[in-house]
Amino acid sequence: MLPKVRRLAGQIVELSAQLDELTDRVRIAQYRMGRPAASTSDRDRFEESTAALRGAEDDLVAALAGLEELGVQLKDPRTGLVDFLSYRNGELVELCWQLGEDRVAHWHRIGEGFPGRKPL
Numbered sequence: 001m002l003p004k005v006r007r008l009a010g011q012i013v014e015l016s017a018q019l020d021e022l023t024d025r026v027r028i029a030q031y032r033m034g035r036p037a038a039s040t041s042d043r044d045r046f047e048e049s050t051a052a053l054r055g056a057e058d059d060l061v062a063a064l065a066g067l068e069e070l071g072v073q074l075k076d077p078r079t080g081l082v083d084f085l086s087y088r089n090g091e092l093v094e095l096c097w098q099l100g101e102d103r104v105a106h107w108h109r110i111g112e113g114f115p116g117r118k119p120l
Helices: 002-033 040-069
Strands: 073-077 081-088 092-099 106-109
Touching: 002 040, 002 073, 040 073, 081 106
Parallel strands: none
Antiparallel strands: 073 081, 081 092, 092 106
């Protein structure tokens, strides 16, 4: 399961980073298109930027849905931090993993979050 989570978390981190830039591109293109001296290329840039933003948003939604199907909850889209429920010594806890870590090696009680991480 971790290879699939790793792939989806990587996509989410990448797409999250792209969204700010793509949103800025749309705003700039929209501004240029609204000027009296706007050209056809300004309109084309706006349409291309808007399509790229929508595509990234759609890809992000698909990656989030993939995590949800696995029962994994995204905690931070910028770092790829995820939690998923498990039992530890008979207690329901959250296993905690972050993109870049080799394996799932941390856990915390439900509601403690990242600051409450403890090694397994």
